[in-house]
Amino acid sequence: MVKSHTSVDEQALASSTVGERLAYNDYTTIDWLHDLVKDSYRLRNIHNKKNLKGKSLALFDASSGWIAAAVIGALTACVAYLVDVAAATVSDWKLGHCTTNPFYTREACCASSTSASEPATSCPDFKTWGDEYAASFGVYVAFALAFGLVSAGVTMLTKGALPSANTSDSGDTEAVAGKTMYMAAGSGIPEIKTILGGFVIPDFLSLKVLVVKAVGAVFAVSTGMCLGKEGPFVHISTCVGYLVANFFPKYRDNERKMREMLSAACAAGLSVAFGAPIGGVLFSYEEISTYFPRKVLWRAFLCSAVAAMVLKELNPTGTGKLVLFETNYGTSYSAVHYLVFVVLGIAGGIFGGVFCKLNFLWSKTFRKYAIIKNHPVFEVFLIVLATALLQYPNPLIREPGDMIIKTLLVDCRTENSAESWVCQNEAREDGNWGYVGWLVYGTLAKLVLTIITFGIKVPSGVIIPALDAGALFGRLLGQYVGGISPGIFAMVGAAAFLAGVSRMTLSLCVIMFELTGELDYVLPHMVAILVAKWVADSLGKEGVYDLAQNVLGHPFLDLDHSLGYIQMADVLVEELIPPEHTMEQITIHVPATNKVKREVLQEKLVQLESRGLMDAGLVLVQNNNILQGYLAEGELSFGLRKLGELYPKDAEVRLLGNAEEGEFDLSSFVDRTPMSVCAKAPMEYAVEMFGKLGLRHLMVTEEGTGRLVGVIIKKRLVAYLDGLKHG
Known part of the structure; x- marks a missing residue:
C-alpha cells in the first residue's frame, strides 16, 4: 500500500531525518529542499551500481535532460507552425477568401500576382465579401464576433475550481473553496510564474489545456482584438515540456527537477513566437523563472535552438527566414537622435504605467459585476464588438497585430515600398494630416482596447498589442524627424512601449534585434527600454504579469x-x-x-x-x-x-x-x-x-x-x- 502512493526514492528517505513524502496535493507549495535531498538519494542509487546496466542507466540519466529539451523544442515548433498557419488563414476570412484555395492566406494567395502589402481588392485571386464599404464592414464584424464566440466557447471547457487564500479578522490565513479558473484563458504567463515559483496548479499543463489553448488562440487572434498569440505560445511550450518530462522518471517524480525542465520549455515558447532563440532563453531567465541554475540555462539554450531550427524548416511565413520583420534601414542614427529615443522611452514608460494601473482597476471593477463575472463569454462578445467597430475604420489597425507591425516598420526609400499605403501617404505633397490623424487614433485606440481586453477569458497575450501601440506612436513621431526613416522610430517605439508594460530589459533588447535583424540599432533600443522602465517604475513597481497574478489571486513570492x-x-x-x-x-x-x-x-x-x-x-x-x-x-x-x-x-x-x-x-x-x-x-x-x-x-x-x-x-x-x- 505504501508503494502504491510513494516512489522508491521517497521510501529511501523514510529512515532519514527529512522523512518520506507523498506526491504534492493540488494548489500546494512544493518543498525545494526536500526534493533536493530526494534527488541526491536517486543519484547515489544510480551511481552505486558499477555493472554495465548501472553505467548505462547513469549515462541515460545524465543525457535525459538534453534529450527532453530537444524533443520539447521540436514539438513546440510543430504546434506553433499549425497555430501560425491557421491563425493567418482564419484571420483573412474576415476580409474575403482565396478563389484558388480557401485555406490560403491573403498573402499566399496574392504572392504570384501582386504585392501582399496592397489592399485585398487589388488582388484578382482574393475576393472580398463585398464591394461596398458597409457590406465589407458588416461581414468583418460578423466574422469577428463568430471567431470570438468560438474562442471563448472552447476556453470554457477548461473551467476548474481551486481553493484561494483569505485572511480572517484574527490574522489567521484560511482557504476558501470556489475560486473559478479557466486554465486556457489569458497568456498563461502569470500562472507559469506561480508554478515555477513553487506552487502546484492542477491540470494547468495538461494535454487538454494545450489543445484548447492552441485552438482558442487561433480564433482569438483572428477576431482582430488587441491580443497576441506570443504569450499563449509560452503556455503551450510549457504544456509540451510538462508532458514530455513526465516520460522521464527523474522529472516526473521530483517537482524541483520538473521545474528545471519547465523553465527550459518556456524559452522555446518565445523562440517560436518571435523567431528569437536567444531572446527566448533570456525571457525565461528574466521574466518567468524563479530558479534558474546554469544547467537550466544550457538546456533552455538547446530547447530554444531546436525549436527555432524546426520552425525555420517548417517555414510558416513562406519567407524561408526566421526573422519575422526583417528591415534594412541602411542609414545610421546620429547623436541628436538619442533625444528622440529618450522621448520614445518616456512615452513608453507612461503608456506602460497607465496601462498597468487602468487594467488592474478595470479587472477589479468592471469584471466584478455579476453579469460579467458569471458570463465571461458575454464580455468577450462585447469587447470583440467594440474592437471591430473601432478598428475597422482605421486602415492602419484593421489588420492582425503582427501585420500592423510589419506595415509600420516599412522603409519607404526601398524599391518595393511604393505600393505601401503608409509610404503613399507619407509621400503626399498636399499634406498628410489625415494619415497623422489615423496614427494618433490608432495609438489611443490600442491603449484603450488593450486595457479592456487583457484578462478576458480567451487565450491572449499583451506583447503584440504593446508593440503595435509603440510602433504607431514611433511612426507618428518619425514624421517630424527629417533625414532618417520613420520606421526606425516605429521599431524603437515598439520596444519602449513593451518595456513599459512588461518591465523587460535585456531579453526585450535581444528579442528586438532578432525580430528585425537590425543589430546596428541595439543602442537605441537599450536607451529607450531603460528610460521606459525607469518611468514606468516611477508610476508603479509591478509590471503587467505581476499585477495579473494579484488579480487572479495566485500565491507567488516575489x-x-x-x-x-x-x-x-x-x-x-x-x-x-x-x-x-x-x-x-x-x-x-x-x-x-x-x-x-x-x-x-x-x-x-x-x-x-x-x-x-x-x-x-x-x-x-x-x-x-x-x-x-x-x-x-x-x-x-x-x-x-x-x-x-x-x-x-x-x-x-x-x-x-x-x-x-x-x-x-x-x-x-x-x-x-x-x-x-x-x-x-x-x-x-x-x-x-x-x-x-x-x-x-x-x-x-x-x-x-x-x-x-x-x-x-x-x-x-x-x-x-x-x-x-x-x-
Whole structure:
C-alpha cells in the first residue's frame, strides 16, 4: 500500500531525518529542499551500481535532460507552425477568401500576382465579401464576433475550481473553496510564474489545456482584438515540456527537477513566437523563472535552438527566414537622435504605467459585476464588438497585430515600398494630416482596447498589442524627424512601449534585434527600454504579469519587490506567529513513549481540513515545547486513512523514535529537521529563507529558550506581503 502512493526514492528517505513524502496535493507549495535531498538519494542509487546496466542507466540519466529539451523544442515548433498557419488563414476570412484555395492566406494567395502589402481588392485571386464599404464592414464584424464566440466557447471547457487564500479578522490565513479558473484563458504567463515559483496548479499543463489553448488562440487572434498569440505560445511550450518530462522518471517524480525542465520549455515558447532563440532563453531567465541554475540555462539554450531550427524548416511565413520583420534601414542614427529615443522611452514608460494601473482597476471593477463575472463569454462578445467597430475604420489597425507591425516598420526609400499605403501617404505633397490623424487614433485606440481586453477569458497575450501601440506612436513621431526613416522610430517605439508594460530589459533588447535583424540599432533600443522602465517604475513597481497574478489571486513570492516592502516596514518574524488557538490546533505534545492516541491525531486532522490549508501540518514538541519534528497534512491523512486500515481503531501511533514490529508507525513521514528562525529575527530573514531556499514551512522559536512559539507556511507569508503592498 505504501508503494502504491510513494516512489522508491521517497521510501529511501523514510529512515532519514527529512522523512518520506507523498506526491504534492493540488494548489500546494512544493518543498525545494526536500526534493533536493530526494534527488541526491536517486543519484547515489544510480551511481552505486558499477555493472554495465548501472553505467548505462547513469549515462541515460545524465543525457535525459538534453534529450527532453530537444524533443520539447521540436514539438513546440510543430504546434506553433499549425497555430501560425491557421491563425493567418482564419484571420483573412474576415476580409474575403482565396478563389484558388480557401485555406490560403491573403498573402499566399496574392504572392504570384501582386504585392501582399496592397489592399485585398487589388488582388484578382482574393475576393472580398463585398464591394461596398458597409457590406465589407458588416461581414468583418460578423466574422469577428463568430471567431470570438468560438474562442471563448472552447476556453470554457477548461473551467476548474481551486481553493484561494483569505485572511480572517484574527490574522489567521484560511482557504476558501470556489475560486473559478479557466486554465486556457489569458497568456498563461502569470500562472507559469506561480508554478515555477513553487506552487502546484492542477491540470494547468495538461494535454487538454494545450489543445484548447492552441485552438482558442487561433480564433482569438483572428477576431482582430488587441491580443497576441506570443504569450499563449509560452503556455503551450510549457504544456509540451510538462508532458514530455513526465516520460522521464527523474522529472516526473521530483517537482524541483520538473521545474528545471519547465523553465527550459518556456524559452522555446518565445523562440517560436518571435523567431528569437536567444531572446527566448533570456525571457525565461528574466521574466518567468524563479530558479534558474546554469544547467537550466544550457538546456533552455538547446530547447530554444531546436525549436527555432524546426520552425525555420517548417517555414510558416513562406519567407524561408526566421526573422519575422526583417528591415534594412541602411542609414545610421546620429547623436541628436538619442533625444528622440529618450522621448520614445518616456512615452513608453507612461503608456506602460497607465496601462498597468487602468487594467488592474478595470479587472477589479468592471469584471466584478455579476453579469460579467458569471458570463465571461458575454464580455468577450462585447469587447470583440467594440474592437471591430473601432478598428475597422482605421486602415492602419484593421489588420492582425503582427501585420500592423510589419506595415509600420516599412522603409519607404526601398524599391518595393511604393505600393505601401503608409509610404503613399507619407509621400503626399498636399499634406498628410489625415494619415497623422489615423496614427494618433490608432495609438489611443490600442491603449484603450488593450486595457479592456487583457484578462478576458480567451487565450491572449499583451506583447503584440504593446508593440503595435509603440510602433504607431514611433511612426507618428518619425514624421517630424527629417533625414532618417520613420520606421526606425516605429521599431524603437515598439520596444519602449513593451518595456513599459512588461518591465523587460535585456531579453526585450535581444528579442528586438532578432525580430528585425537590425543589430546596428541595439543602442537605441537599450536607451529607450531603460528610460521606459525607469518611468514606468516611477508610476508603479509591478509590471503587467505581476499585477495579473494579484488579480487572479495566485500565491507567488516575489522576492525582489517583497524585500523592499519589508525593509520599509521594520518588523520582526514574530509578526507572523499564528494566533494562540491556531497553534493549539496544530501542536502535538508527544509523551516520552513517542506515541500518541489515534483519536487525537484524527481530531487534529479534522481541524486542519476544516481550515482548508493544504500546506499546513502538525508540529511535534516534547519537554516544554522543544521542537521535535513536523508532519504535513497530506502524509497525516494518508497515514490515518490508508495505512490505518491495517490497525485497530484504538491503536497508538508512533511519531518519533524507532518503531517495533507491528506498531502503527508514522515516524517515517515526520520531518525531524525542519528549518527554524528566532521570533526576534528581522522579517527579512524569513523572506530570504522562503525565497532563496524554497521552504514550505518555517518554525519560529523563542529567543533564549529555543521553545517553539509558531509555524509559518509560505502562503501565510505571501498573504502578509500582499497586505503590505496593497494596505
